[in-house]
Amino acid sequence: MEPNQPKELSLEHILKELxxxxxxxxxxxxxxxxxxVYFPHSVDNxxxxxxxxEPFSRIQRSEVDGMLQQSQFVKMSEPKTxxxxxxxxxxxxxHQKGVYLLDVSSPEAxxxxxxxxxTVIAGxxxxxxxxxxxxxxxxxxxxRSPHLKIRKxxxxxxxxxxxxxxxxxxxxxxxxxEALEQRILKIETDELNDGGKLTQFIExxxxxxxxxFLTTERPDVAVSKLAGGRVxxxxxxxxxxxxAPASFFDFFSSPDDYYQRWALGTAxxxxxxxxxxxxxxxxxxxxxxTTFHYEMIPEALLRTLAESRNRVPxxxxxxxxxxxxxxxxxxxxxxxxxxxxxxxxxxxGGIVIGQAAVQAGLTSNVLIIAVASSAIASFVIPSYMxxxxxxxxxxxxxxxAGFWGNMGLVMGLALIIIHLSGLTSLxxxxxxxxxxxxPRDWKDVFIRAPFSMLRTxxxxxxxxxxxxxxxxx
Amino acid sequence: MLMQQKISPFHIAVLTYMAQAGIVLxxxxxxxxxxxxTNGWLVLIPxxxxxxxxxxxxxxxxxxGQGRSVFAILEQSVSKVLLYPFYLLLAGAWLIxxxxxxxxxxxxxxxxxxxSTNPMVFKLAIDVLAFLLxxxxxxxxxxxxxxxxxxSAWMILLLVWFIPSFRWERFTxxxxxxxxxxxxxxxxVYSAFLGYELSIFLFPYVKKNNRSMLAIxxxxxxxxxxxxxxxxVCFGFYSLDQLKKLLYPVLDLLAYIxxxxxxxLENLLYGLFLFLILITMVMYxxxxxxxxxxxxxxxxxxxxxxxxxxxxxxxxxxxxxxxxVDVWITNLGYAVTVIAFGLPMLLITVxxxxxxxxxxxx
Numbered sequence: 001m002e003p004n005q006p007k008e009l010s011l012e013h014i015l016k017e018l019x020x021x022x023x024x025x026x027x028x029x030x031x032x033x034x035x036x037v038y039f040p041h042s043v044d045n046x047x048x049x050x051x052x053x054e055p056f057s058r059i060q061r062s063e064v065d066g067m068l069q070q071s072q073f074v075k076m077s078e079p080k081t082x083x084x085x086x087x088x089x090x091x092x093x094x095h096q097k098g099v100y101l102l103d104v105s106s107p108e109a110x111x112x113x114x115x116x117x118x119t120v121i122a123g124x125x126x127x128x129x130x131x132x133x134x135x136x137x138x139x140x141x142x143x144r145s146p147h148l149k150i151r152k153x154x155x156x157x158x159x160x161x162x163x164x165x166x167x168x169x170x171x172x173x174x175x176x177x178e179a180l181e182q183r184i185l186k187i188e189t190d191e192l193n194d195g196g197k198l199t200q201f202i203e204x205x206x207x208x209x210x211x212x213f214l215t216t217e218r219p220d221v222a223v224s225k226l227a228g229g230r231v232x233x234x235x236x237x238x239x240x241x242x243x244a245p246a247s248f249f250d251f252f253s254s255p256d257d258y259y260q261r262w263a264l265g266t267a268x269x270x271x272x273x274x275x276x277x278x279x280x281x282x283x284x285x286x287x288x289x290t291t292f293h294y295e296m297i298p299e300a301l302l303r304t305l306a307e308s309r310n311r312v313p314x315x316x317x318x319x320x321x322x323x324x325x326x327x328x329x330x331x332x333x334x335x336x337x338x339x340x341x342x343x344x345x346x347x348x349g350g351i352v353i354g355q356a357a358v359q360a361g362l363t364s365n366v367l368i369i370a371v372a373s374s375a376i377a378s379f380v381i382p383s384y385m386x387x388x389x390x391x392x393x394x395x396x397x398x399x400x401a402g403f404w405g406n407m408g409l410v411m412g413l414a415l416i417i418i419h420l421s422g423l424t425s426l427x428x429x430x431x432x433x434x435x436x437x438x439p440r441d442w443k444d445v446f447i448r449a450p451f452s453m454l455r456t457x458x459x460x461x462x463x464x465x466x467x468x469x470x471x472x473x
Numbered sequence: 474m475l476m477q478q479k480i481s482p483f484h485i486a487v488l489t490y491m492a493q494a495g496i497v498l499x500x501x502x503x504x505x506x507x508x509x510x511t512n513g514w515l516v517l518i519p520x521x522x523x524x525x526x527x528x529x530x531x532x533x534x535x536x537x538g539q540g541r542s543v544f545a546i547l548e549q550s551v552s553k554v555l556l557y558p559f560y561l562l563l564a565g566a567w568l569i570x571x572x573x574x575x576x577x578x579x580x581x582x583x584x585x586x587x588x589s590t591n592p593m594v595f596k597l598a599i600d601v602l603a604f605l606l607x608x609x610x611x612x613x614x615x616x617x618x619x620x621x622x623x624x625s626a627w628m629i630l631l632l633v634w635f636i637p638s639f640r641w642e643r644f645t646x647x648x649x650x651x652x653x654x655x656x657x658x659x660x661x662v663y664s665a666f667l668g669y670e671l672s673i674f675l676f677p678y679v680k681k682n683n684r685s686m687l688a689i690x691x692x693x694x695x696x697x698x699x700x701x702x703x704x705x706v707c708f709g710f711y712s713l714d715q716l717k718k719l720l721y722p723v724l725d726l727l728a729y730i731x732x733x734x735x736x737x738l739e740n741l742l743y744g745l746f747l748f749l750i751l752i753t754m755v756m757y758x759x760x761x762x763x764x765x766x767x768x769x770x771x772x773x774x775x776x777x778x779x780x781x782x783x784x785x786x787x788x789x790x791x792x793x794x795x796x797x798v799d800v801w802i803t804n805l806g807y808a809v810t811v812i813a814f815g816l817p818m819l820l821i822t823v824x825x826x827x828x829x830x831x832x833x834x835x
Contacts, residue, residue, distance in 0.1 A: 292586060295737040407582055407595065410744035413624070414602050414751060421617035422609040434623065435616035437483045 009079040011035050011094045017083050024086075029056055032064050035094040042089030044106030051104055052091065065097055073100040084160075109134060115217040117384055123259035127217045132162055132236035138219040139166065139234075143226065147171070153184050155198075155235075159191035162236040163198065166222075171229045173462040179426050180231050180244060195240030196385075198233060202244075204424045209392055211385040212425040214246040221255055229461030231426075245426035247433070247460055249445045251386035252276065257448045265448035273446065275380035278373060279390050280416070283320050284401035284409050286370040290316040292405030304366075311361035317402025319363050323371040324395065326353055331375070425460075432460045479680045482688035484615040485672065489692025491618045491752035492668035494699070496577045496802075498746070499723045501665050501700060502707035506716040508658025510651030512644060514704035516662055521697040524666040528693060530817035531673050532686040537824040540681040543673055543816070544767045550823050557768050563812060564761040564781075570805040571757030572785035575599050577798045578750045581721065584795070586740050596789055599747070600782055603755050607762065607778050611678055614755055621748035628742065629699055632706050634730055639709040651713070664806035665700065669693050670813035671756050673820075674763060758782065 014037060018024050027036040036052065055067055067073075076082045076092075076099040086092050089105030112134065115127030128135045136150065151165045163184055167177050183202035192198060195215050203212045216222055217239050222232050225243040233242040252272045257265035289296050290309060297305055312319055330349040334342040354372075357363045374394065381387040393416060400408035423430035433441035438459045443449035457466050480488070497504075505513035538546045547556055579595045587595075606617055652658065672689045679685040707722050719725055727739035762778055769777065792798045 293737075293740060296735055296741065298731075298734065298736050301734070404590075404595070404598075405586060406741045406744040407586070407747070409741075410747050411598055411602065414621070414747060415605070417620045417624070418602060418606045418609070418613075418617050421606070421613045421620065429616060431616060431620065435484065435619035436478070436481055437619060 009076060009082060009099050011037070013079060014082055014086070014092065014094075014099075017079075018086065032056060032059070032061050033096055034064055036091055037086055037094065038091040039086065039089060042105050042107060043091065044104050047104040047106065048091065051102060052093075064095055068093065068095060068098070068100050073102055075100055107131070112138070118216060118218050118221070118255075118382065120218075120254065120256045120259065123255055124218075124220050126219060128219060128222075128234075128239040128241055130237045130239055132164060132234050135219070135234050135239075135241065136164065136166075139223060139226070139232075142219060142223045143168070148226070151177075151181065153181075155184060155187050155189070156192045157188075157190050159193065161192045163192070164234040164236075166226060166232040166234065168226050168229070171227070171457070171461075171463055171465050172231060173229065173464065176231050176245065176426055176461070180233065184233070192235060194238040195233065195235045195242045196238075198235050198238075199242050204426070205422075208419065208423055209389045210248065210420070210423060210430070211251070211383070211389060212246065212423060212430060214243040214250050214383065215240045215385060216243060217241070218255060224255070224258075227457075229457045229463035229465070245428045245460055247425065247429070247445075247458075248420055248423075248431050249433070251383040252381060253445070253448075254382040262448050262450045269446065269448055272380055272382070275377035276390065278377035279375075279381075280394055280397055280413070281409060282374040282377070283324060283367075283370050283394065284397040284412065286367055287316045287320045287398055288401040288405040288409050291402060305364075308364035308366050312364050313361065315402070316367070317398065319367055320371065320398050320402075321395070323353065323357070323363055323367055324374075324398065326357075327371055327375045328391065428460050428462065433458070478612075480612065480615050480675060480678045480685075481680075482684045482691075484619055485675060485679060485685055485688035486692040486695065487619050487622045488615050488675070488752070488756065489669050489672050489689050490696050491622060491749060492671050492756035493666060493693065493696045493753070494749045495665075495668065495753040496574050496581070496750060497661075497665035498700075498703070498749070499581065499721045501662070502704045502711075502716055502722045503719055504658060504662055504665075505704055506708070506713055508652050508655055508662070509649045511647040511713060512649060512708070513652065514701065514708055515648060516659070517697060517700050517704060520659075520663050520666055521693065523663065524669060524693055525690060527813055527817070528669055528672075528686075528689050530814070530821065531670070531689065534673060534817050534820045534824065535676055535686055537821060537828070538676070540676050540679070542677045543820060544764075546820055546823055546827075548767075550827055560764045560768055563816075564764040566805060566808045566812060567757040567764075568761040568781060568785050569788055569801070570809050571754040571761070572789045573792070573798055573801045573805060574750060574757070575603075575754045576789045576792065577795065577802060578747070580795045580798060581724075582740075582743060585724070585743060593790065597786065599751065599754070600786055602751060603758060604778055604782050606751070606755050607758060607782075608775050611675070611759060614752070614759060618752045621752055625745055625748045628745065629702060631727075631730060631742075632702055635706050635710050635726065638729075639706060641709065643709050643712055645713075660807060660810065661803060663810060664802075666693070666696065667806065667809050667813060668753060668756065670809075670816070671760050673817060674760050758785070 015026060018037070021039075023039055023041060025036070025038055025040050029035070034056070051072065059067060073093065076085070082092050082099055082101065085101040089107060090101045090103050093100040093102060109131040110129045112126045112129055114125040118127070126138065128138065140148065145168065147169045149167055149169050153163045153165070154160045155163045165177065165180055165184070180202065184198075187198075187201045189201065192201075199211065199213045199215060200206050205212065214225070216225075222241045222243060226232055230243050230245065233244070235242075253269060257269055290305070294302070309316075314322075326349070330345060330353075333345050333349075337345060354368055358365055358368060375391075378387050378391050378394075381390065396415075397409060397412035400412040402408070404411065420431050421435070429436055432438060433445055440456055441458050441460075444454050444458070455468055457463050457468060459466065502514075505516050507513075509516050534543075534546075576592070576596055579592045579599065582595065583590060583592045606614055609617075669689060669692065703723065707716060707726065710726065711719065711722060716722055724739055724743060727742045728737060730738050730742075732738070758778075758781065761781060762774070765781065766772070766774070766777060792801050
């Protein structure tokens with residue numbers, strides 16, 4: 001929805017265009033034959049007084065023209081540009097000899113704070129905020145290179161949200177930048193207010209449960225992605241930054257891995273892949289074993305399990321789904337409520353589920369262990385988006401295991417793999433470096449090798465400059 | 474733009490290996506022991522050499538045809554009236570062979586864990602998985618095959634479990650004594666190697682270099698080493714007479730594995746073999762699909778696959794028992810072996826005629 005084109009660049013026509021905007025201010029200075037039109041909430045008051053009101057109180061009518069010749073006053077020639085300027089938070093100055101725009105805008109912004117969703121123990125703690133200019137400065141401060149290029153687009157018919165695409169010119173494969181640009185230009189929406197929303201418009205397969213672009217709130221992650229040859233998109237008014245292309249395995253690495261000794265980083269990373277396996281298979285395995293394959297349980301454990309299951313009247317699959325749904329409800333309630341109440345919900349829920357459900361004969365002790373381990377393992381995955389996707393697909397695997405035991409479990413895994421094999425991220429394989437097989441990348445995907453060995457950029461980026469700068473001769 | 478890359482040699486090797494490793498794996502040690510007697514595992518070596526010779530024929534087609542597709546080579550010299558029935562025969566053999574491999578896998582699984590469930594329900598589920606993979610195309614199939622490979626290849630390490638129970642005494646100095654029906658046995662054992670012949674259809678999707686062809690040999694070699702490892706362990710673990718009597722010695726072998734927290738893993742491990750079976754089926758069906766597509770190029774791929782898989786599914790209703798399925802697999806195994814050798818030889822002949830034609834014109 002484009003602003004209508006006012007017929008001419010005059011005060012009447014501009015005011016008519018911005019009719020019924022209660023927050024619009026129109027201020028006249030008859031002695032100077034000048035009018036100001038602006039949205040006061042978008043204007044920095046101190047700057048406004050300093051740059052406009054104070055000079056206006058000092059000067060004569062004949063001097064206005066001279067004052068407006070200063071560089072900060074930009075002369076308008078088109079009525080539409082003037083309207084857009086006012087909407088952007090600039091002050092429009094209507095004078096006999098022309099219309100000028102003065103940028104004294106100061107949108108409300110949150111100060112830079114630590115990220116709450118991507119916490120690290122070591123390393124920098126600052127996170128992106130809603131202001132794109134602050135976010136750009138956070139990146140520029142870390143990458144003081146003339147090769148860091150930024151392209152700007154306006155997305156949203158009504159909102160005209162600024163979307164910035166960042167890349168390092170001499171590292172990136174420009175085909176990736178162009179592919180991202182094409183997708184951004186094709187977005188058809190009224191408004192865009194978040195990076196997470198942006199990904200859903202530009203992902204290769206928007207109907208997949210798996211996130212195909214990595215989103216982050218951390219400038220250090222965005223910068224390392226840029227230095228790895230990836231493209232980053234910043235959406236104004238969103239603290240979530242999009243990094244593309246991404247591979248499935250990228251979602252299992254945390255910036256913490258790089259801020260501590262490589263052996264620790266490697267151990268943690270391997271543990272996360274184990275967590276993935278536990279999340280997807282643990283509860284399903286319980287269902288499969290207790291429904292069809294009792295022979296898999298060692299004799300010593302069989303009695304405990306039989307006792308535990310003795311009072312439960314439902315088939316294991318119902319029991320497991322009930323518990324999994326309860327855990328999801330608890331998690332969702334914990335996420336929506338204020339921190340203090342959230343903790344209470346966790347304790348109450350834990351006791352209710354852990355104690356009362358078993359005593360009431362709704363579930364078995366062993367299932368509680370399986371569901372809890374599976375839930376804890378899912379929270380080990382650093383990316384919330386990926387962790388949520390995996391928790392969702394787990395339900396499918398549990399149901400399949402409930403139908404066909406181990407065969408159902410394996411079929412569920414096969415289905416996930418088939419789906420992953422067909423996914424792409426910005427036209428590149430989603431499961432690289434496993435397929436296409438790039439063993440060179442494994443040392444920074446499955447393990448975190450010492451920095452002396454991390455000499456190449458990820459091959460997924462198809463960069464023409466795969467060798468990192470520091471090792472170039 | 475960035476997607477249309479050629480299949481790399483590693484993926485060709487994986488595809489070859491995964492297409493080869495199928496349901497015969499479970500009966501192979503018994504077959505070699507039963508048909509060839511003492512030290513029957515040695516038969517795998519001539520089988521490997523013979524399959525390598527066949528792969529050499531395939532690489533010859535690749536070189537002579539300069540990487541052109543099988544269909545392009547044939548259609549340049551042979552009339553479509555002759556070719557289309559030939560295509561249908563090929564596609565039919567591969568379609569039903571793939572289908573019977575799936576059916577046998579399902580029947581064995583049913584025997585293990587779900588005696589009261591209709592096996593055709595499992596078969597349908599596996600066919601749906603295959604359909605979902607096939608519609609994604611050969612690039613995605615190769616990617617899925619690689620992931621399946623990593624999720625199943627580790628199982629070879631389970632052989633280490635049997636080292637303490639392994640006895641060299643069970644190997645006699647006598648070689649190939651006490652067998653019977655060795656010609657039939659040889660064909661049956663050789664069918665365990667089949668699958669490599671499908672690499673002939675990968676030509677348009679691979680880089681035109683020697684490494685692509687070497688990858689087919691590598692896949693075949695890896696399979697042979699797996700087979701050798703498995704049969705050697707079986708010969709050292711069971712006595713020859715035991716091995717001859719066991720229907721599925723590999724399953725019995727898996728049943729021997731126990732861990733403190735979990736025992737009788739065989740049905741879970743057998744489940745993981747689905748990854749191997751699925752790719753074997755998918756590769757045969759993919760070959761059938763691209764062959765029929767040559768006759769009906771305008772038909773939507775998804776519709777074509779749906780039709781082909783529906784036909785295969787309906788046919789899989791015919792054999793009801795494992796024995797009947799085994800008969801189908803054996804007979805189709807003969808046909809597929811003939812195709813494996815015959816198709817490259819036919820192509821080489823056609824290519825030599827084409828070359829001669831060009832030379833005489835020149």
